Structures are given as C-alpha cells and as structure tokens.
Amino acid sequence: MLKKRLLTIGACVAALTIGASPALANDGYNLWLAPAASPSGANVRVIGQSETLERAAGELRRDLGASPLPIILAKIDDPALSTLRLPTAGLGEEGYIVRATSLDGHPALIVTGKTDRAVLYGAFALIRAQKTGANLAAIDLQSAPKIGLRVLNHWDNLDGSVERGYAGQSLWDWWTLPDFKDPRYTDYARANAALGINGIVLNNVNAKPESLTAPYIAKAAALADVFRPWGIRVYLSARFSAPIELGHLKTADPLDPEVQAWWKAKADEIYREIPDFGGFLVKANSEGQPGPRDYHRSHADGANMLAAAVAPHGGIVMWRAFVYAETDPDDRAKQAYTEFHPLDGKFADNVLVQVKNGAIDFQPREPFHPLFGAMPKTPMMLELQLTKEYLGFATHLAYLGPLFEEVLDADTQAKGKGSTVAKVVDGSLYGHRLSGIAGVANVGRDRDWSGSTFNQANWYAFGRLAWDPTLSAEKIAREWAQQTFGTDPLVVDTAVRMMMSSREAVVDYTGPFGLAHLMGTGHHYGPGPWISDLARPEWNPVYYHKADKAGIGFDRTKTGSNAIAQYEPAVARMLADPRTTPESELLWFHHLPWGWKMKSGRTLWEEMVAHYDRGVATVAQMQADWQTVKDKVDAERWQKTASYLQIQHNEAKWWRDASLAYWMSVNGLPLPSGVAAPEHDLAWYKAQEFPLAPGHPH
Ligand code: BDP
Numbered sequence: 001m002l003k004k005r006l007l008t009i010g011a012c013v014a015a016l017t018i019g020a021s022p023a024l025a026n027d028g029y030n031l032w033l034a035p036a037a038s039p040s041g042a043n044v045r046v047i048g049q050s051e052t053l054e055r056a057a058g059e060l061r062r063d064l065g066a067s068p069l070p071i072i073l074a075k076i077d078d079p080a081l082s083t084l085r086l087p088t089a090g091l092g093e094e095g096y097i098v099r100a101t102s103l104d105g106h107p108a109l110i111v112t113g114k115t116d117r118a119v120l121y122g123a124f125a126l127i128r129a130q131k132t133g134a135n136l137a138a139i140d141l142q143s144a145p146k147i148g149l150r151v152l153n154h155w156d157n158l159d160g161s162v163e164r165g166y167a168g169q170s171l172w173d174w175w176t177l178p179d180f181k182d183p184r185y186t187d188y189a190r191a192n193a194a195l196g197i198n199g200i201v202l203n204n205v206n207a208k209p210e211s212l213t214a215p216y217i218a219k220a221a222a223l224a225d226v227f228r229p230w231g232i233r234v235y236l237s238a239r240f241s242a243p244i245e246l247g248h249l250k251t252a253d254p255l256d257p258e259v260q261a262w263w264k265a266k267a268d269e270i271y272r273e274i275p276d277f278g279g280f281l282v283k284a285n286s287e288g289q290p291g292p293r294d295y296h297r298s299h300a301d302g303a304n305m306l307a308a309a310v311a312p313h314g315g316i317v318m319w320r321a322f323v324y325a326e327t328d329p330d331d332r333a334k335q336a337y338t339e340f341h342p343l344d345g346k347f348a349d350n351v352l353v354q355v356k357n358g359a360i361d362f363q364p365r366e367p368f369h370p371l372f373g374a375m376p377k378t379p380m381m382l383e384l385q386l387t388k389e390y391l392g393f394a395t396h397l398a399y400l401g402p403l404f405e406e407v408l409d410a411d412t413q414a415k416g417k418g419s420t421v422a423k424v425v426d427g428s429l430y431g432h433r434l435s436g437i438a439g440v441a442n443v444g445r446d447r448d449w450s451g452s453t454f455n456q457a458n459w460y461a462f463g464r465l466a467w468d469p470t471l472s473a474e475k476i477a478r479e480w481a482q483q484t485f486g487t488d489p490l491v492v493d494t495a496v497r498m499m500m501s502s503r504e505a506v507v508d509y510t511g512p513f514g515l516a517h518l519m520g521t522g523h524h525y526g527p528g529p530w531i532s533d534l535a536r537p538e539w540n541p542v543y544y545h546k547a548d549k550a551g552i553g554f555d556r557t558k559t560g561s562n563a564i565a566q567y568e569p570a571v572a573r574m575l576a577d578p579r580t581t582p583e584s585e586l587l588w589f590h591h592l593p594w595g596w597k598m599k600s601g602r603t604l605w606e607e608m609v610a611h612y613d614r615g616v617a618t619v620a621q622m623q624a625d626w627q628t629v630k631d632k633v634d635a636e637r638w639q640k641t642a643s644y645l646q647i648q649h650n651e652a653k654w655w656r657d658a659s660l661a662y663w664m665s666v667n668g669l670p671l672p673s674g675v676a677a678p679e680h681d682l683a684w685y686k687a688q689e690f691p692l693a694p695g696h697p698h
Helices: 002-018 051-063 079-084 116-131 183-195 214-230 257-273 299-313 332-343 401-409 421-425 453-467 473-485 489-510 541-545 569-576 583-589 604-627 635-667 682-687
Strands: 044-046 071-075 096-103 106-113 140-143 149-153 199-201 233-237 279-282 316-320 351-356 380-385 436-440
Touching: 044 051, 051 071, 051 116, 051 183, 051 214, 071 079, 071 116, 079 096, 079 106, 096 116, 106 116, 116 140, 116 183, 116 473, 149 316, 149 453, 183 214, 183 453, 214 233, 214 257, 257 299, 279 299, 299 316, 299 332, 299 351, 351 436, 380 401, 380 421, 401 421, 401 453, 401 473, 401 489, 436 453, 453 473, 453 489, 453 635, 473 489, 489 604, 489 635, 604 635, 635 682
Parallel strands: 044 071, 071 106, 149 199, 149 436, 199 233, 233 279, 279 316, 316 351, 351 380, 380 436
Antiparallel strands: 096 106, 096 140
C-alpha cells in the first residue's frame, strides 16, 4: 500500500517537473529561466574555482537540456584551454565565447571569457541559445556588451511601497534585512544575470536620508552579498541634503568643506561595508528634491562633490538631468537642455549624466531627448522606464521593445548621419570610457515579478538591449516568447504579433501624433486631457496639447518655444516644417488646424479619430489572437492574460471615448460618419476619480 502511494507520488512529481502539459499551472515565477525538462545534469565540468563559476555550472545543470557534448567552464587564461588559442580581442571583462570544439582530442563545448562573470554570461547565453533552437553541436557564439553599466533603478521606498510600481510591494524587505535574506533575492539576481544586468540601484530617486544611515547601509550590504556572485553591484540613490538631515550641518552646499568631508566620510563608511559599492544616483533640484541649485551652485558642482567622495574607491555618480522648475516659464521640454548643455566638460570623469529617453517624461511616444549627442565631453546614460506609469500600469499589454528601439535608433546627427542615440549611450560616438543605461524596474513581490507575464518581456528587452542596443525588438520578442512559452510556433508567432502591435496601440488610444501628458493627475491613471486647474502650468494636460477651436499641438518651432533649436541643425530643419516632421511626432512640434491635410489625404481630426479607433481595434485583435492559443498555454498564465486584455480593452475604449468627447467640446466638430459616439458625455468622464490607484507616491 505504502509502496503504491509512493509510486503515485513519484508519478505526480515526474508530471510536474516535465512541465510540458499546458494544462499545468504556471504562476510565471520562473520568468525566462524555466528549468529544462531533462537537464544536462552532471555533464558540466568547472575548471578553476569561484562562487560565480559554480553558479554558472548550477544554471547549466538545472536549465540546459541534454547536451550533445560535455560542457567545460573555465576562464580563458586557464592553462587547460591554452591549446585552443581562443581569440581574446574585443572580449573585455564581460564578453564570452561559447564554442563546440575539441579539447585535447575530445569533443567539448567550451564556455569561457576573461572573468568568471563573463563565463556566467556565457552559460546563460548557451541556455538561451538552446531554448531558442540553436544546434549545440555546432555552436559558436562570441559576444561582449556594448554598454558598460547596465543598471536597474528601483523606485522602492523604505516603507515597502514602490513609486510607480504595479507589481506589488517592494522586493526588498528592509525590515527583516540584513538578518533574513529572502531566497527571492537570489532568484532576482539570477534573472538579471541571465540578461547581463550588472547594477541595481536599491532605492527610490526621491530618496530618504535614512537609506544612508548605518542600519540601512548594513541592509544594502546584505543585498550586495547576495548579488555579488551574479556579477551585480549595488548603488544607492542619495538625498542631496543628507548632510543636514543626518550630519546636522547647516548647509548641503557642495562647495562647503564640511559638506564635502561629510560625504567623503559617508562614502568611506559605505565602502567599508560594501567594498564593490557602485556609487550614487542623484535626483537633484527636480520636483521638490534638494540640490546644488539651492545654494546657487551648478549641477556639475553637486555631482563633482559626490564623485570626489566615491572616486578613491572606484565608484561613479549617475546624475539625473530630469529637471524642470516651477520658476522657469520656458517650455518644460527645453529646461533640461538649457540647464545641462552649458555644463559639458565640467563634470568629473566618474560622473555620467542620466537622461530620460524624451524631454518630458516617459510618455508612450516622445521624440528623443535633445541632450543626446549635445554633450560630447560627458558620458550620457539613457534612462528608460520599464514600469508602465504612462502605458496602462500592469494590466495593459504594451511591449516596450519598439519604444526602446525607436530611441536607440534615433539619429541625433551630432557627428553626421548615423550618430544614433545608441552610439552616444554606448560611448562609441565620442570615445568615452564610461557608458551606461538605466531602466526603471517593473519588479515587485507579485509571484510573476512584473504584474503580468507580458510585462516580464519589458524587463527582458531592457536587459538584452542594454547588452546590445543594435538587437531588434522583434528578435528579442521572439526569443523571449520561446523561453517563456516554449517553441510551439503558433504560440510564439501569436505572442510576437501581439507584442509588436501593442505599444503603437497604446499610443493610438491614449493620444496619437505626438500628443503627450494627457493623463489623470497624480496617479496618472486614465485620461484627463481637460485638466487645467493645477498649480503649476506644466502639470496640466492643456499645457501640452494647447487645443482650441482653431487647432491642436505645441508649437516648438521658432514661432513658438523654439525647442527644435536644441537639436542639431539638420534635425531642427526637418522638424521646422510640419510637412517634413514625422507624423508620429507632429503635434509634439506643431500647432496645427484641425483641418490640416495629413499624408493620407484625410484631415488631422479625421485621422486622429481613426487612430483612436485603431488603438481599440488592435486590443480587440490581441484578444482574438490570444484565444487561438488557449489550449497551448498553461491555464494560469493564459487566464490572467485574457482577463488583463479585457481590462485593457475596456480602458482603451475609455481613453478613446473620453478623449474624443473632450476634443469635440473644444473643436465643435462632428465625428466622421460611421464612427461610434463616446459612451458617456464629457461630464461623466471628468467626474471619475481614483484616489486609490496603485503606484501613487505618498
Ligand atoms: C515621473 C514620475 C515620478 C518620478 C519622476 C522622476 O511620475 O513619480 O519621481 O518621474 O523620474 O515619471 O524623478
């Protein structure tokens, strides 16, 4: 009897580990790291010793399916590999080689690189290659990251909430750290290492001074210990006024010797606990945060003071250029450039200036930020937002790969044609030693980490593009889908099709043609294009669209704010004329009559309506597509995705209806014939309130 029961249990375990049946529950916890159905097990040998090499071997033993060749992990300078004469040029510290070859007369699959970190990346690359269909018997991969600092920014607060977080509470349980190291911290590090992410900023840019106190440094050190074997360093957001709040100084003036000494001592204290601490991220003089401007000092003065404190330890400072001031009447889109451009050449050589992809704020579509290419002497870090503050929170399916690709491929023309943002960011355009890219994390304590299965793809895409910004968003979508859902072509093709149309759908139903910042106040949930009563002008959606009876759009040409002059002359010339401006950015740069003739021959108004409708229709299409894979995806992830698509459909329609109701109240125009009227009147949309929407800072 007992034996029979054991057998049954054994059978169940086997069924669970095989995991092939789509009917089995899958809560998404494994991300892109699903264990192999029949793992390669003991066929992996490590030459040399380090915790990181052991982790690499562990990953292969768990996640790699049967390998046709024995696998050998070793650093490239290990004498055991010397007969192979592997090429080391261009590998750098983190590049790997994965090659099927013959070692001392025996066929073997070599995973190697100059450092154990590189070998770890090679191991993950091998797993990825297998899961995406490569023939391991003939594998020959060589890759090195193009960008040095590949960093996630957590906007996590010390009380466990996450600013703009839609995937549950913060992963970090600050209260039980440093004593309790939740196993999830390790799983988190693995997932990041698999993508090559090598830095994590632990706390919100709107930083509390407490994160720099001894108890919190100890907590950060505990996380650093967990992350270290995975090649990941920790960083902290620093509050500029900490010398006053923690050090009881009278000032935080960066030129004050006592302030400088305080920061130096603080950095020394951190490095005693975290010897490989990465450095500081700083949001200064932005949205109420303290900064050097409070003392009539420049951003360079502030950044350089912190840079001097971490420099002896090899640390860096990531200084954000996301600044705009209530006292500045100029176009908000111009303010960061105005403030930072004159500072080129004034930053210490361990400072990177971190610039959001666009000049306003992570909107569904923004033209590239004019600072890219405009500060040749300063390493520019690109900041992207993975958490979908403006693209439907956790519930909307919006694959951001195309958004990231669009900005990386954008041509600044700073050194002639082909001076892409990617080349600015990877340091190659101006030959910088430091280069970096940051993503505002979309991770929390939800079982599936990111609030939905498809949101995981945004984390994945960020990591892959950070490694190689020339990869295509579509290729990344495909490899993600294969690792996430398996290789059934119907599932993969369907997922990729949905993903590739999804971001444009959000643009269409929230505001096409470069309209931006039309959302509800504070929580940023849902439409609010009518909002005009907030204290600061640039907080109001009406500031951005400037719609009136005659037309719509923000004139950023020389008859308006002349923001276009911040771009290279060749780019500015193109943007000066609405006929040569890409239509996707038309109303960002121009104020045009509702009757403006679009390339399609239709009027601007007709075309806007068509785009709102197309956005809603694309979501309906995603719903229909998802139905076709119902029997091929596990029930748990399928159902959650289906339910979220329904939410998205409802909310897309809400955005469309509310926006059209408002635009019609402004322009007095009828809807083109055959177009459905908004479900409610404008007053109804205006009356909606969401005080409990998630992610809202407090
Ligand atoms: C905006 C967010 C706000 C952030 C700010 C920032 O609404 O919560 O603090 O950006 O990046 O997108 O500093």
